[in-house]
Amino acid sequence: MTERTPEDFCGSTVHRTISLIGGKWTMLILWRLLEREHRYADLQRQVGDVSQKVLSAELKTLVQAGLVEREVNPTVPPQVTYRITPKGQSLDTVFTSLSRWGEAHLQE
Template sequence: MKKRQYSCGLDAAVDVVGGKWKALLLWELHHGPRRFGELRRRVAGISEKMLIQQLREMEKAGLVDRKVHEQVPPKVVYSLTSFGDSLNTALIPLGEWGEVHMETIEAIPRD
């Protein structure tokens, strides 16, 4: 397997959290462990297929822990690992910047 090489720390961080949904899922899991259905309801606009894909990628990257409780019906709970929590902490200033500049960002013309 080829080792990834990055040009800077931002390049590496964006590789881990890239895409629309991962940062939103990290933020939601920051509030505590969540079941799959809770995540689907709380992250507006995400499809079930995309949620499954994103959670699998985040678990593979070591950001999220998936715990299966053996019961009927099966209960699966997702939570942040310490690695995921540290990334979430790093994203907080970016979210604050977005809050401050939201009106300006909303006014940017889109194609």
């Protein structure tokens, strides 16, 4: 096996993928949205101790990346619903692999 250098990692698809989904809250947001669609406030409760500012920024990034879809319902006050896109749904195998790895290696 050849040795990998930091330069190999920085230009790799692994690096770009981690940059997109590797944030502190990003994977938890995606995990919840893989279960079902959520309104903003419900998603914030489900994710945990995330601030509104951070959650909004993470969701905006995920929408721009095409992983999440945002729908604004024209009510007063407006209700915003987030759902996973087919592109985001394709990450389900990643989460399944991470879960299996954790079960195998993170036993107490």
